[in-house]
Every structure is written in structure tokens, then in C-alpha cells.
Amino acid sequence: MSLPPLTPRLTRRAALLGAGSTAALAGCSRFGGSGGDAAADGGVELSVMAWASAEQATMYEAEFERFHASNPDVTVKLEWGDVSSYQDKLNTRFAAGNPPDVMFLVGRWLGEYASRGALADLGQYPDQLDLGTLNDAVLSGARLDGTVYAVPTGTTTAALVYNKKILDDAGLTLPDTDTWTWQDFHDFNVAITQATGGKTFGTGYNIPWAPTIALWAGQHGETLYTEDGALGLSAQTLADYFQMTVELRNAGGYAPAGSLDDQAQTVEASPLGTGFVASQSIPANTFSDYNTALDGNLVLVRFPGEVPTPGVQVTPTLLWGQASASKHPEEAAKLIDFLTNDPASFETRSAFLGVPVNPDVAAEVAQALPADGQTFVDFLLDLQEEDLPSYYLEPAGAGEISDNLVSIGTEVEFGRMTPAEAGEKFLADAQASLDRASS
Numbered sequence: 001m002s003l004p005p006l007t008p009r010l011t012r013r014a015a016l017l018g019a020g021s022t023a024a025l026a027g028c029s030r031f032g033g034s035g036g037d038a039a040a041d042g043g044v045e046l047s048v049m050a051w052a053s054a055e056q057a058t059m060y061e062a063e064f065e066r067f068h069a070s071n072p073d074v075t076v077k078l079e080w081g082d083v084s085s086y087q088d089k090l091n092t093r094f095a096a097g098n099p100p101d102v103m104f105l106v107g108r109w110l111g112e113y114a115s116r117g118a119l120a121d122l123g124q125y126p127d128q129l130d131l132g133t134l135n136d137a138v139l140s141g142a143r144l145d146g147t148v149y150a151v152p153t154g155t156t157t158a159a160l161v162y163n164k165k166i167l168d169d170a171g172l173t174l175p176d177t178d179t180w181t182w183q184d185f186h187d188f189n190v191a192i193t194q195a196t197g198g199k200t201f202g203t204g205y206n207i208p209w210a211p212t213i214a215l216w217a218g219q220h221g222e223t224l225y226t227e228d229g230a231l232g233l234s235a236q237t238l239a240d241y242f243q244m245t246v247e248l249r250n251a252g253g254y255a256p257a258g259s260l261d262d263q264a265q266t267v268e269a270s271p272l273g274t275g276f277v278a279s280q281s282i283p284a285n286t287f288s289d290y291n292t293a294l295d296g297n298l299v300l301v302r303f304p305g306e307v308p309t310p311g312v313q314v315t316p317t318l319l320w321g322q323a324s325a326s327k328h329p330e331e332a333a334k335l336i337d338f339l340t341n342d343p344a345s346f347e348t349r350s351a352f353l354g355v356p357v358n359p360d361v362a363a364e365v366a367q368a369l370p371a372d373g374q375t376f377v378d379f380l381l382d383l384q385e386e387d388l389p390s391y392y393l394e395p396a397g398a399g400e401i402s403d404n405l406v407s408i409g410t411e412v413e414f415g416r417m418t419p420a421e422a423g424e425k426f427l428a429d430a431q432a433s434l435d436r437a438s439s
Helices: 054-070 083-095 107-115 136-142 164-169 182-195 210-219 235-250 284-293 329-341 359-367 371-384 398-413 419-438
Strands: 028-030 044-051 074-081 102-105 150-152 158-163 279-283 298-301 319-322
Touching (some): 044 329, 054 329, 102 107, 107 319, 107 419, 136 150, 150 329, 158 210, 182 235, 235 398, 235 419, 284 371, 359 371
Parallel strands (some): 028 074, 044 074
Antiparallel strands (some): 158 279, 158 298
């Protein structure tokens, strides 16, 4: 089995926390090696592949040690590295017929792998993995034709963070972010740039990020993808989104074209961390890391335009997938169950990978959260009380579509394509991607 080249693109404006660290970890290895096999003592060795910093890898390793303590015949080998190389390495492992037993997956590539038979049907292992405990609405984002191919590590959503220190120093106060409009957003970010004399631009949120596009679509009665995997976004709606971003940049509220292209290796060195911009978009579950790095100066807020029609979605942060070629499928399913349904697996990571999708586990984890973690959980739980658009499994081809969004967004950014042209090109290219993936 072969898969098309998978080239991950971190949020263009996001920082990589600890990427590239070379610290040696007991029981861990950098990307590479082979799938799970017999351990030296005759037991089973499972391989798990994830992207992580050295600190995060240590955190996951502690969880696997707890699993081993309860399952002494099973050891877990973590293979980790930075996110920029993850998808290519995972794809190579699958193409070589030697995938890891369990791995991180992102939603935009889940449909690709599942549709090509690379992932196990997790419903085959009811004695090892209890899916009945999980939030069914969230689990729907991991189903293809009724089959569950992955389990969310937790849930999150797209959000904005603003640096309160910059706002305070500029004498500015955030508008009511529960009800603010895109025009409010425009005016406020322009005000930041003007108040700081151009030293700090109002925002550098990730314009071509698929979750932001999906949010805009939902606010306009559309959806990026429909339940049956078709496109639900019109060329005009996307053109209107890009036009709004062009106007914001031309007015000075968004950082100049090309000024955010370099990816920082830490939050502190990012445009947000250096004060080049006062706000950016993040997956909400990363709020604690960002706020810690910036000395507690951040505030987590909703995107604008959510009234009267909300568009934000509660989505899987990442997903635990199991290779259909695993030599130890029952043990692999049992590990996923531990990582999902056992509170002990959250002792170290807490809500770092999102709010647990087992409601009972989520309630237990919430009791021990530090302040920033509680801020994120409360933010997400408040959203879940609203009538939000459904999140569906992204179809095969969604990864390529996300990459094309970045390319098209860049063309608009530098004025080489009008918003109207961008909308039409996106629609044509996206449909071609879906057609290729289904052929």
C-alpha cells in the first residue's frame, strides 16, 4: 500500500514548542526504528509514534510506564521528533509496510489513511477498548462509513490570544469578545497598531488555517466539508473572507505581507512573544504553554462574528490511531483504551492534548487542573453549551486542500491574486483534490 506524499504544515504563524531538542530520554527514541514486536523478555513491545519536544516526550513516557505497571507483559517504545518531519516519516513507515502500532493522527489526514485501509477498525476490540464511554458527537469526527478508525486524544477549538500587557501599555481595553463582530475586530486591531506607533501590529492570526476558514463558513450558513465528505464552502464566501483580511492588512491592523513567514522555535521568539503582534490564533488547548511562556499576560478569547450564528467547532485535538498491520492489535487497542478511559494516563499530561472525551475522566482531570488549564477547560465547556455546527470526519484529500489554502492565502497576501480569484481557485483545486483522493 502506498500513500501520497504527506507534507504537514504547522500553523504558519505558530511557534514550535521545543522542536528540534536532542535530549536523550530513557525508553524513547527519535523517529525511526520498527513497529512493535516481541520484547527481550518474551513479552510484547508496542511502538508509539508522536511529535513532541523532549519535555513532552518525557511526559508521554511517564504515561506509558503507568500502562506497563498495569500490563507487565507489554512495554511501550515511544518514537518522537518535531512536527515538521512527522507526517513524512509516518507516511514512509506505512509505505514500507512497517508502521508503528499506535500513532498521532491529525484530522485532515485521518480520512486519507482510513480510506486506504491503513488503520484498524477499532470497533473490533470491544474487550480491549471501550468506545461506549466516549462523547458520541466528538467520536463522529473519527468515523468513516460508520466505522471508528481513531479516538480523539481530547477536544479543543480554534481561539485567539491577546497580550494584555501590550493592551494595558497602549491604554486599550478589549471589546466584549462574547459578542464582538468582525468590524469590531478590525477596528480594535487597527487601534492597537496606531496606539503603539506601529511598533506592534494588532494581529497576526493564521489567515489560511482550515479551522478559521471553517469557522467563517459556519457563521455564513455553510461548512467547509459536509457530512458525506463533499465541499460545503462557496467561492463567494471564501472570497469575502479574504477580502476582509486584505482590508485589515491595508488598514494596518494586520502585520505586513511577508513579515510573519519565519517560524520561531519558541513562543518567546515568536511574533507574539516579541511583541511584534498583540494577538494570534492558537488551538485553545495550548493556552497554558503560551501563557506560561509569556509570563501570564495572555487572555484567551473567541473569534469575532459568533453572533447571531456561531461557526466555531469543538474538534479533536489529535487522534490516537492504530495501524491495521499491527502485529499486536489487541494490546494496541488496550493501550488506546488506557490513554482514553483511565485517569492515570492523564496524571502527567492533564488537558495538554485536549479535554478528555470520556466525560467521567474529564470531570476527574478538571479537579486537578492548574489555573491556565482550568481557563481552557472552562472556555471549551462554555462553548459546548451552545448550539454549534457539527464536526465531521475530514475526507480523503483534506490534507492537500489545507496545503492549497496556505498557498492561495499567500498569493492573496502579496497581492498576486484577488480575493475573488482566490475563492474560485480554491473551489476548483479543492474539488480536484477530493476527486483524486476518491479515484
